[in-house]
Amino acid sequence: MSIVTWVLALAPIVLVLVLMLAFKVSGARAGVIAWVLTAAIAFFVFHAGPDILGAGTVKGLWSTINVLYIIWSSMFLYNVVNETGAFKVIAAKFTEMTNGNKLLQLLILGWAFPTFIQGVCGFGVPVAVATPLLIGLGFDPLMSVITALLGHSWGIAYGSLGSMYGVLTGLSNYPKESAENLMKVGIWGAIFCTIGCLLVGFCILHNYGSKSTKNVGKTMAEGAIAVVFLTAVMGATLIGMVAISAPTLGCFAAGAVGLILGTLVLPKLPMYKPAEGAEAGEKTSWGEFLKNFSGYLILVIVVCAIMLINPIKTALNNIVTLGLHFNANQLGGGLTYGNAEVAKYSGLKFFTMPGSLILYSTALAILCYKSLGMMPEGALGQAWQKTIKQSIGSTTTVIPLTMMAMLMVEAGMTKYIAYGIAMVVGNFYPIFSPFIALLGGYVTSSGTSSNNLFTNLQEDVATVLGISVPIILSCQTAEAALSNSFSPGNAALGTGVSGQSGREGEILAATGVYNAIQSLVLGVVAFVLIKMGLGM
Amino acid sequence: MPKAVVNKLLGVCAVVVGVVVLYVTLGMGTTATWAGLAVTLAAMAFLASKC
Numbered sequence: 149m150s151i152v153t154w155v156l157a158l159a160p161i162v163l164v165l166v167l168m169l170a171f172k173v174s175g176a177r178a179g180v181i182a183w184v185l186t187a188a189i190a191f192f193v194f195h196a197g198p199d200i201l202g203a204g205t206v207k208g209l210w211s212t213i214n215v216l217y218i219i220w221s222s223m224f225l226y227n228v229v230n231e232t233g234a235f236k237v238i239a240a241k242f243t244e245m246t247n248g249n250k251l252l253q254l255l256i257l258g259w260a261f262p263t264f265i266q267g268v269c270g271f272g273v274p275v276a277v278a279t280p281l282l283i284g285l286g287f288d289p290l291m292s293v294i295t296a297l298l299g300h301s302w303g304i305a306y307g308s309l310g311s312m313y314g315v316l317t318g319l320s321n322y323p324k325e326s327a328e329n330l331m332k333v334g335i336w337g338a339i340f341c342t343i344g345c346l347l348v349g350f351c352i353l354h355n356y357g358s359k360s361t362k363n364v365g366k367t368m369a370e371g372a373i374a375v376v377f378l379t380a381v382m383g384a385t386l387i388g389m390v391a392i393s394a395p396t397l398g399c400f401a402a403g404a405v406g407l408i409l410g411t412l413v414l415p416k417l418p419m420y421k422p423a424e425g426a427e428a429g430e431k432t433s434w435g436e437f438l439k440n441f442s443g444y445l446i447l448v449i450v451v452c453a454i455m456l457i458n459p460i461k462t463a464l465n466n467i468v469t470l471g472l473h474f475n476a477n478q479l480g481g482g483l484t485y486g487n488a489e490v491a492k493y494s495g496l497k498f499f500t501m502p503g504s505l506i507l508y509s510t511a512l513a514i515l516c517y518k519s520l521g522m523m524p525e526g527a528l529g530q531a532w533q534k535t536i537k538q539s540i541g542s543t544t545t546v547i548p549l550t551m552m553a554m555l556m557v558e559a560g561m562t563k564y565i566a567y568g569i570a571m572v573v574g575n576f577y578p579i580f581s582p583f584i585a586l587l588g589g590y591v592t593s594s595g596t597s598s599n600n601l602f603t604n605l606q607e608d609v610a611t612v613l614g615i616s617v618p619i620i621l622s623c624q625t626a627e628a629a630l631s632n633s634f635s636p637g638n639a640a641l642g643t644g645v646s647g648q649s650g651r652e653g654e655i656l657a658a659t660g661v662y663n664a665i666q667s668l669v670l671g672v673v674a675f676v677l678i679k680m681g682l683g684m
Numbered sequence: 685m686p687k688a689v690v691n692k693l694l695g696v697c698a699v700v701v702g703v704v705v706l707y708v709t710l711g712m713g714t715t716a717t718w719a720g721l722a723v724t725l726a727a728m729a730f731l732a733s734k735c
Contacts, residue, residue, distance in 0.1 A: 176695075176735035180728045187721075198717035202710045205724060209703040475711055536685070540692045544735045547699055548728060 154568040156193050157561040160186040160552055161591065164636065165660075168653035175640055175652045179548025186552050190559035195481030203474050203487070204558030208551030210472055211494055215272055215550075215593070215637055216543055217503025219644040222276030223539045225443060225510040226645065227531035232522040234440035235284030240430060241437040242285055247415050247422045250287075251371045254295060254356055256414070258282055259349065260378060260406030262300035265451070266307035267400025272638065273451070273502045274300035276645045277444065283646060290651055291359040293642035294658050297633035298351050302344040303399035304595045304629035305337060306386060310396030312596045313337070316625045319603040322617040332618040334390040336683060338398065340619075340626035340670060342383030347669060348630070349375030351662040374414050382406040439520055443513035450509045454500060464499040471495035477558075485560035541649020545640040553591045553637075557601065562591050566602055570609045577609055578678050579671035581620050582627035586667050589631025593638050598628035616683030623674045627667050634663040695731035702727030 160182045167178035183205075190196035190204070229235065246252040261281075262274035275296045282292035305312050316333070317323040323330040350368065353375060357367030382402040389398040414420055438445065454460055471492025478486035498504060517523045556562050566584045573580045584606065588598025602624060610620040632638055639652040639659070677683060702724040709720030 174735050177732045180732040183728060184725070198714055198721055199710065201721055202706050202717050205721070206703055206707045206710065209700070472707065533685075536693075537689055540689055540696070543696055544692050544731060547696065548731065551703075551728075 149564075149568055149571060153193055154565065156189050157556075157564045157568075159189060160556060160561075161587075164549065164552070165656070168636075169657050169660075172653060174650055175542075175545030175636060176548060179545060179552055179636070183548050183552040183555065186555045186559075186561070190555060190561065194485075194559045194561060194564075195479050195483055196559040197477070197480055199475070199477045200479065200487075200558050201555065203477060204555030205551050206472065207474070207493060207558060208554035209547060211554055212546050212550045212637075213496060214501060214503065215546055215641055217501060218272045218276055218506065219542055219546075219641055220535060220539050221503045221506035221510065222273070222280075222645050224531060224535045225447065225506055225513065226280040227534045227538075228510060228514060228517070228528070229280075229443040230284075231524065231527035231531050232440070232443075232517050234443065234517075234522070235281075237432055237436055237440040238281070239285045241432045241434075241441075244432060245411060245415065247420060249415065249420050249422075251353075251356070251367070252374060252410075252414050252420055253285055254282065254287065255349070255352065255371065255374050255378060256407065256410045257285070258292070258295035259299035259352055260382065260403060260410045262296050262403075263303040263307075263382065263399060264403025264407050265448070266300045266303045267397070267403045272641045273506065275638065275642055276506070277447065279642060279645050281444070288360055289646040289648050290654060291355060293639075293646050293648065294355050294359075294633075294655055295352050297638060297642055297655070297659060298348050298355070298662065301630045301633045302341055302348045302626075303382075303386070303402060304632055305341050305625045306390070306395055306398035306402075307400075307629075310398070312599055312625065312629065313395050313398075315596050315599045316603055316621060319599070320607045320617075320621055322607060322621070329618070331391075331393075332683070333621055334395050335387065336618045336622040337625050338383075338387040338390040338395075340622040340673075341386060341629065342379065343670060343673060344626050344630050344666060345383050345386075346375070346379040347662075347666045349379055351666070355658060355662075370419070373417065373419060374410075377414060377417075378406050378410055381409050439522075442516050442520075443509070446512045446516065447506065447509040450512065451505050454505060461500060465497045467499050469495040469497050479560060483560070485563070487558060538647040538649070539644050542640040542644030542652075545643075545649070545652060546637055549636040549640070550593070553593070556591055562588065562601060563605070566605055570605065575613065576675070577613055578615065578620065578623065578674040579668070581606060581609075581623040581674060582667040582670045585624045585627035586631045586634070586663055589628050590635050593632070593635035595625070595628040595632055598631065599625055602628075615678050619674050619677055619683035623670055627663075627670055630666050631663055634659040691734040695734035698727040698730045699724070 164178050164182045167173040262278040265274040278296040279292050283289050323333045353368050353371040357364035361367045385402040385405045386398045389401050474490050476489040588601045606620050606624045610617045639655040643649045706720035706724045709716040
């Protein structure tokens with residue numbers, strides 16, 4: 149391990165951040181430049197041959213298909229709903245339900261609602277669904293993207309029906325040793341995610357205060373009770389679901405409880421009631437609201453039906469799985485790192501892919517709106533034209549950035565960075581453990597992939613240092629989940645669905661700071677708990 | 685369709701073609717894979733010039 153090699157391995161990530169944040173270079177150009185630099189470092193420093201450079205690049209493009217499918221389909225759904233004029237009615241009803249309190253609307257629709265969606269279907273869908281709704285309610289587009297990115301992130305560790313949790317417990321040895329160990333990992337993970345949930349709530353308030361109300365202190369003070377309330381009900385639900393051995397439904401249940409109690413209880417609290425004498429807005433009937441909201445209701449029903457009813461999911465999954473074959477490869481120059489042969493890399497189950505679910509829902513929504521007489525002449529053509537214009541920018545950003553990231557993974561550069569950190573920090577490792585998870589999430593734009601990359605590393609280091617394995621694994625999975633708000637791929641997804649292409653740097657600048665704080669807090673909590681002798 | 689959007693679509697198409705060529709060359713020997721990487725590099729440069 150050499151410091152020069154470690155710095156060079158980190159260079160592409162730093163270059164992307166510098167180009168996008170400091171020089172305002174477009175995500176596409178920054179990605180292309182970083183891909184070239186990654187290839188050069190992989191070849192000259194890590195002795196990667198053309199087979200590794202080629203495989204990493206192809207895997208990168210293949211990995212974008214899922215994200216791009218979500219961006220294009222969700223943007224189309226949004227534009228279809230928008231063409232009917234439904235957002236005016238939806239906004240009016242939410243305004244009425246929340247006493248016109250923008251802060252409550254933001255927290256319920258930008259935090260509890262995406263958590264609920266994340267419970268059944270992750271991979272960017274919560275951001276793609278919640279962001280347009282917030283914009284439709286009149287929130288600033290960029291602020292809406294950041295809110296949805298933050299809002300859905302904390303639950304990812306137990307979201308998507310537990311896919312990320314499955315990777316964590318599947319890869320590490322500790323939970324396999326006994327049922328008690330498995331429960332320890334689950335409970336500590338849920339506790340760390342709940343801490344993440346609280347941090348996310350305050351980050352959303354801070355973001356809203358700094359970007360919209362321009363009074364951070366007042367916004368934070370006003371929203372503190374709501375944040376604590378939602379954290380308490382969602383966190384307790386998550387921990388409870390894990391305790392009854394149902395971690396796969398943890399995020400889904402937490403989001404549902406947060407959504408229901410947030411809507412029913414928070415507007416009734418004295419501090420969120422309208423001031424006396426304030427004029428009540430125009431009433432919107434529930435029938436009118438449901439008619440206009442039907443596009444997104446159909447999405448929730450379709451997603452739940454396919455993901456929760458196992459026979460339907462299995463039948464659709466079995467129709468076709470698309471994947472590419474890759475041979476095993478090995479770094480040269482005496483280095484031992486290599487990648488195994490894969491028959492179907494990142495197999496895409498086409499009929500249950502999130503993009504497909506959104507597309508089915510869009511088709512049903514079109515039929516529904518047409519039958520209700522809400523679709524104007526030529527609306528579909530208009531919606532498609534707008535979708536192309538809004539989605540192409542993020543497409544050009546996602547592709548090169550993901551190609552760069554997968555090339556780093558294929559050449560072993562990402563693991564080299566993580567092992568370097570682990571070797572240097574020694575007993576202070578718990579503080580740095582979440583930053584390793586953050587690195588994985590940033591590079592791959594996926595909490596699951598971060599767990600794939602670093603679960604073994606985190607467990608190995610904890611075992612060697614003789615510290616709590618479940619706490620370190622919990623740090624890994626909690627921050628890997630939170631890091632979804634700070635990754636170029638997800639930022640591009642957010643700008644894509646909000647029509648803000650080219651502003652990815654501004655999103656990363658904000659979520660980068662929030663993620664650094666979240667990682668530090670989780671790390672310090674882990675360090676203190678381990679010093680207290682807990683989690684052994 | 686605005687010209688900027690068309691240019692970006694062309695850039696994306698170029699990268700997709702470049703990477704498909706690269707995938708085909710994987711496993712065909714070192715020289716072929718280098719050629720595939722050169723095609724991909726050209727496509728990426730084209731994409732960057734259009735964005």
